[in-house]
Amino acid sequence: MKKTTIFLSCVVLILWAGQPAGLAETRVSVNLNDIDSGTTSPAGNYRWMDTADQVYAGSYQTGYNYTQASVSVQYYTNATIFHGTLTASNLKPNFTYQLKLLGNPDLYPEANEKIGLTGRWWQEEWKFDSTYGFIWMDGQNLNNKGSVIWPELNPNDVVYFERRDVVDLSSPTGKNYRFTAYRCIDYFITDEAGNATLEFEADSSYHVVFKTSQRSHTASDGPVKTATFDADVSSPAYDVDYEQATVGVFGEWERLPAGGIFLAPGTYSCEIMLTEESFHGSGLAGGWAAAMAGEINFTILEEPEECSFILAGDMNDDCRFDLSDVAWMAQNWLLDCNQDPSNPACVPKQE
Numbered sequence: 001m002k003k004t005t006i007f008l009s010c011v012v013l014i015l016w017a018g019q020p021a022g023l024a025e026t027r028v029s030v031n032l033n034d035i036d037s038g039t040t041s042p043a044g045n046y047r048w049m050d051t052a053d054q055v056y057a058g059s060y061q062t063g064y065n066y067t068q069a070s071v072s073v074q075y076y077t078n079a080t081i082f083h084g085t086l087t088a089s090n091l092k093p094n095f096t097y098q099l100k101l102l103g104n105p106d107l108y109p110e111a112n113e114k115i116g117l118t119g120r121w122w123q124e125e126w127k128f129d130s131t132y133g134f135i136w137m138d139g140q141n142l143n144n145k146g147s148v149i150w151p152e153l154n155p156n157d158v159v160y161f162e163r164r165d166v167v168d169l170s171s172p173t174g175k176n177y178r179f180t181a182y183r184c185i186d187y188f189i190t191d192e193a194g195n196a197t198l199e200f201e202a203d204s205s206y207h208v209v210f211k212t213s214q215r216s217h218t219a220s221d222g223p224v225k226t227a228t229f230d231a232d233v234s235s236p237a238y239d240v241d242y243e244q245a246t247v248g249v250f251g252e253w254e255r256l257p258a259g260g261i262f263l264a265p266g267t268y269s270c271e272i273m274l275t276e277e278s279f280h281g282s283g284l285a286g287g288w289a290a291a292m293a294g295e296i297n298f299t300i301l302e303e304p305e306e307c308s309f310i311l312a313g314d315m316n317d318d319c320r321f322d323l324s325d326v327a328w329m330a331q332n333w334l335l336d337c338n339q340d341p342s343n344p345a346c347v348p349k350q351e
Contacts (some may be wrong), residue, residue, distance in 0.1 A: 027078040027084070027344070032073065032274065032292035034066040039273070040102065040122045042139060047276045047286025048129035050094035050188055051211070051247045052230055055284060064092070064237070066291050069194065070303035073272055077298045080265055082185075082202040091291075092196040093237050094229045096187060096209055096277040098248050099200060103181035103270050103294065106173065111233050111268040112181045118150070118261050119205050120254060121160050121181025126178070134170060136178055145207065150255045152237075153244035184208075187251050187277065189227040192235060205261040206251030208288075209277045220258055221249030249277070264300045272296050 038044030048061045056064075067093045075084030079111040086099060096134055101119070103112030142156035168176035184206040188198045195329070217224055231237075232245040232297055254260050273293035278286040307319035315325040337346035 005253050015248065018174075021051060024078045025072055025344075027076050029072055029074045030272070030294040030296055032272070032294040034069075035273070035290050035293045037289040037291070039293070040141075040180060040290045041290060043287040044289045045278075045287040046289045047095075047278050047281070048284045049093075049281075049286075050092070050231065050237075051096045051227065051277075052227075052242075052245035053279075053281075053285070054094075054240070054242045056092075056243065057235045058211040059239070060237045065204075066091075069292065070201055071274065071292050072292065073296070075272070075296060075298060078301060079298075080262075080301050080303050082268075082298060082300060084200060086196070086198040088190065088196045088202060089194065091196065091274075092276075093188045093190055093192050093194045094227065094231060094234060094245075095194070096255070096279075097190070097196075097211060097291065098184045098206070098275040098277055099186040099188070099198065100273045101183045101185060101202070101268075101270050102273045105180055108269045110112065111177075111270055114180065114181075114264045114266060114268070115183050116160065116181030117123070117153075117157060118255065118263055119181055120207075121156055122161075122182060123159075124178045124180070126168050127174055133180070138203060145254055147256065149257065150205075150261050154255065168266055177190075177265040182273075184251065184254070184275075187222070187223060187225065187249065189247070189249065191227075192229055192231070193306075194237075202263060204251070204258045205253070205255040207248050207254040209251050209279070211247060211249050211279055214279065215252070217250050218253075220256055221254070222252045222258060224248045224250045233246075263300045265300045267297070267299050268297070269297050 012181045021261060037046060050057045062133065071083055071088040071286040073086050101115050103115040105112045121142040123141060123142055124139045126134060127137050128134050133265060142159055144155040146154040146155050163177045166176040167174060171267060185202040186200040187209045188196050204222055212224060220302060228249040232241040233239060271293045274291040276286055276289045276291055278288050304316060304318050307317050309319055311321055313321040313325055332345050335343060
């Protein structure tokens, strides 16, 4: 009894003091909501065609909006790589979406900058408008990504640092320019009901998404994702019985190398967002309209140093047996994997 009391006292002390290094990842969930379609998009025009450029019914165009969709994202708040799972229902059917992180330069400038240095920059300037007076205007993407290997600064980053601190005391920030960072970390195609499940990991940075029929895929781009669908009038989104279509899409690289772009360690407060992919079309093809978003908070941890020794009790492989390892074990206190085999802590043994 005495030993148990001492052990539990240690656990209480650790949890009270805060999260120790090496604590197991914590998963949380956020629901996405309908947002302004013009977020980081000059026009924000919605797309009313599916991925195969098949036009949706007029009644669907006038009757559908993103308040009718349900999208949740489960993500890990303390990990070396930002990752999680998106689950969606009743988005647009047979449709391609980008999944992005969106910074906030006014409220969270440090996190915003870290996102931008692994993604893209949306630039606005503090200017006088004849109708509204002084406002942030002339929004545009910085589009010279160059071909450098990350973490070397690309040409867009150079412009960002040249203009970031230009003074304008009349603006609300005291600066002449405002840079909103965003990063496309993945993409997906919904099924015929507008549903999708996506396991994502922020290890690549994409510019936009192309169809394989538009552009040749290269080794620097993201993986080709393919969907086959047969749209017809049985769906409320269509009033034409289309031929079966097979379409492949891939993310064009924004930063190199693919699979090697990681958020810097630190704390992040930002949004996770869905953007419609317009495939550089116009009219009913849309204009990269923002669809849904939700606020998230997470911490990217330092990669632990590699340990060359086997030490009994060293749960986080840092070559030390300390209170961090005790805390790691305490998280699974009284967990019974036979009763709860779906618990993330219950990893099946390899045969």
